[in-house]
Amino acid sequence: MATILLNEEPIETIVRQFGDSWFGIVEGETGPLAWEEITPNHFKIWLGDEETAVTLVEHNGTYFVHGYGRSWTITPQNPLTKAGAGAGDSANAAIAPMPGTVVSINVQAGDEVTQGSIMMTIESMKMLTDITAPRDGMVEEVHLAEGATFDKGATLVTLEA
Amino acid sequence: MKTLKALEIPGVVIYHAADANSPAVKTADETVELFGSTPVAAYLDIDAIVEACKSTGANAVHPGFGFLAENGKFARRLQEENIIFIGPKPNVIDLMGNKIAARSFAIENDIPIVPSVTQTGSDAFAKEAETVGFPLLLKAAAGGGGKGMNIVRQASELEAAIKLTRSEAERAFGDGTLYAERYVEQPRHIEVQILADQHGNVVHLGERECSIQRRFQKVVEEAPSPALTPELRAEICETAVHIAQSSNYQNAGTVEFILAPNGEFFFLEMNTRLQVEHPVTELVTGVDLVAEQIRVANGEPLPFTQAEIQFNGHAIECRLYAEDPADDFAPTTGPILVYEEPNCEGIRVDSGVEAGMRVTSAFDPMLAKLIAYGSDRAAAIALLKEGLSSFVLLGCQTNIDWLHALISHPDFATADFHTGFIANKMDEFVLPELTTQQKGALALAVALQERPLSSPELQPLPMHAAMGGWRN
Numbered sequence: 001m002a003t004i005l006l007n008e009e010p011i012e013t014i015v016r017q018f019g020d021s022w023f024g025i026v027e028g029e030t031g032p033l034a035w036e037e038i039t040p041n042h043f044k045i046w047l048g049d050e051e052t053a054v055t056l057v058e059h060n061g062t063y064f065v066h067g068y069g070r071s072w073t074i075t076p077q078n079p080l081t082k083a084g085a086g087a088g089d090s091a092n093a094a095i096a097p098m099p100g101t102v103v104s105i106n107v108q109a110g111d112e113v114t115q116g117s118i119m120m121t122i123e124s125m126k127m128l129t130d131i132t133a134p135r136d137g138m139v140e141e142v143h144l145a146e147g148a149t150f151d152k153g154a155t156l157v158t159l160e161a
Numbered sequence: 162m163k164t165l166k167a168l169e170i171p172g173v174v175i176y177h178a179a180d181a182n183s184p185a186v187k188t189a190d191e192t193v194e195l196f197g198s199t200p201v202a203a204y205l206d207i208d209a210i211v212e213a214c215k216s217t218g219a220n221a222v223h224p225g226f227g228f229l230a231e232n233g234k235f236a237r238r239l240q241e242e243n244i245i246f247i248g249p250k251p252n253v254i255d256l257m258g259n260k261i262a263a264r265s266f267a268i269e270n271d272i273p274i275v276p277s278v279t280q281t282g283s284d285a286f287a288k289e290a291e292t293v294g295f296p297l298l299l300k301a302a303a304g305g306g307g308k309g310m311n312i313v314r315q316a317s318e319l320e321a322a323i324k325l326t327r328s329e330a331e332r333a334f335g336d337g338t339l340y341a342e343r344y345v346e347q348p349r350h351i352e353v354q355i356l357a358d359q360h361g362n363v364v365h366l367g368e369r370e371c372s373i374q375r376r377f378q379k380v381v382e383e384a385p386s387p388a389l390t391p392e393l394r395a396e397i398c399e400t401a402v403h404i405a406q407s408s409n410y411q412n413a414g415t416v417e418f419i420l421a422p423n424g425e426f427f428f429l430e431m432n433t434r435l436q437v438e439h440p441v442t443e444l445v446t447g448v449d450l451v452a453e454q455i456r457v458a459n460g461e462p463l464p465f466t467q468a469e470i471q472f473n474g475h476a477i478e479c480r481l482y483a484e485d486p487a488d489d490f491a492p493t494t495g496p497i498l499v500y501e502e503p504n505c506e507g508i509r510v511d512s513g514v515e516a517g518m519r520v521t522s523a524f525d526p527m528l529a530k531l532i533a534y535g536s537d538r539a540a541a542i543a544l545l546k547e548g549l550s551s552f553v554l555l556g557c558q559t560n561i562d563w564l565h566a567l568i569s570h571p572d573f574a575t576a577d578f579h580t581g582f583i584a585n586k587m588d589e590f591v592l593p594e595l596t597t598q599q600k601g602a603l604a605l606a607v608a609l610q611e612r613p614l615s616s617p618e619l620q621p622l623p624m625h626a627a628m629g630g631w632r633n
Binding site (some may be wrong): 002004006009011013015017024026027029031033035041043045047048049052054055056057058059063065066067068069070071072073074076097098099100101103123124125126127128147149150152153 | 333
């Protein structure tokens with residue numbers, strides 16, 4: 001039994017084999033299952049009377065799939081690993097809400113900040129956004145310099161715990 | 162580069178390390194790397210670019226779009242160094258590049274414009290801005306490309322909007338001067354492609370409609386515009402030619418207008434460069450605009466008169482972005498693991514990426530342009546749907562599926578839209594839901610990858626597999 005996340009929507013699937021017959025069980029419904037690898041990354045899948053072609057590739061435990069004319073992110077849920085990514089206690093750090101560039105930095109290590117005060121200004125999608133302190137506290141470290149680029153989820157400023 | 166190859170002219174591509182894997186760099190005859198504190202700074206380094214011309218012996222520069230394409234200082238510098246700038250003369254670039262100067266020029270030449278006012282002092286602008294009436298648009302005078310613009314609907318919002326727009330303008334263009342103009346409600350964006358040689362000949366290559374925009378950024382463009390009667394088309398195109406002639410324009414350019422629902426149109430601005438969406442014009446006219454730009458820069462007269470330009474069929478372009486429409490269009494990043502362009506007749510792809518590249522936040526998130534060309538608009542839309550649904554780009558989230566939903570909206574099919582289309586109808590852009598069985602097929606395709614697969618005949622039946630080893 002495996003839970004597969006199809007763009008965040010969980011789907012329960014089971015693959016069963018009896019002799020040389022295969023079956024796929026989806027949300028309790030069973031159907032004969034067959035597949036064929038056409039070229040690397042390209043497969044044809046038959047489930048019951050449904051036949052479809054998919055292109056797929058795996059990267060860091062997630063599958064990027066193209067099927068039915070659109071793209072999907074499909075992640076098998078391994079029950080032994082924790083779901084989600086803990087990027088550190090959010091109240092202790094300002095995390096980049098989107099990829100961008102650091103425009104200006106208003107604080108340095110050791111500064112006292114109050115909740116909501118502007119610590120940094122970033123630019124993304126041709127717009128400026130202020131990065132504010134999530135709570136009152138003292139700045140432990142500013143991780144990037146002016147002009148640096150970063151990805152979504154990057155830690156920008158850490159407050160002392 | 163494709164055009165240069167066809168014309169058998171050697172081309173040098175200048176690039177920053179972030180673009181080292183781009184198709185242009187790979188097909189260039191020679192390349193020169195630029196360096197800078199940021200990738201953008203590298204592409205704005207005029208001295209380095211001039212040096213690259215000298216060291217490679219290049220005697221002409223095609224500035225493309227963005228960066229220095231509309232920079233009069235750059236064009237002037239090339240002129241001083243006896244390097245041909247493929248575009249209009251520096252004074253025309255300066256004229257049209259400054260929105261305020263362009264508007265004054267329009268007024269002097271009896272070209273209709275929207276009521277507006279330019280900032281004269283730095284404090285009193287709120288009072289001046291109000292005179293154009295609400296709703297109004299605050300814009301950066303030195304701006305373009307949809308940046309540094311904000312709509313203000315009432316007087317109470319004005320002060321804050323002025324502050325914000327000024328800082329965005331300073332950041333993007335290094336100039337915080339603003340102007341305010343009346344915002345025409347439900348406008349359509351119509352632009353006309355102009356081509357002029359150095360001998361005084363000016364023609365238009367028809368109009369494009371670019372009303373499908375999100376926050377002033379174009380998303381879908383098409384030629385011809387489904388909103389124009391033949392009479393209105395002639396009037397708008399001739400007005401564009403008049404503007405080009407009056408300004409002694411040379412080379413390719415685009416005159417932008419806004420069209421009000423009642424058929425009135427107003428000159429907006431002129432872009433003194435080739436536009437991102439030029440392919441739709443190339444398809445309906447059969448003219449290679451880049452080739453004509455090069456020929457004009459080389460001193461040749463235009464190879465056709467206005468009457469000889471033919472318009473056939475309908476072309477629509479979609480801009481593919483690395484963004485997540487479900488997350489308020491936040492830019493996305495990631496490796497391009499699989500990249501397969503659609504392979505259908507009538508579909509053209511202009512791409513800046515390929516498999517193996519990494520999408521990063523260093524540049525504009527536009528990845529590629531998908532263009533469909535059909536005998537009429539309905540055929541073009543059908544082709545576009547086929548192209549979008551068969552475009553495979555895996556590893557980085559894109560807006561491809563969202564575009565598919567957008568062009569499938571009934572109002573797009575009937576061309577019943579204006580520049581507010583995306584903002585107003587976005588919630589209705591959904592593709593049909595898959596059946597559970599279809600979702601299952603996709604999920605199982607992945608589940609099968611996770612299983613160690615072995616040939617079925619080597620797998621024992623469950624009963625037999627449960628037996629322990631035994632000897633007879």
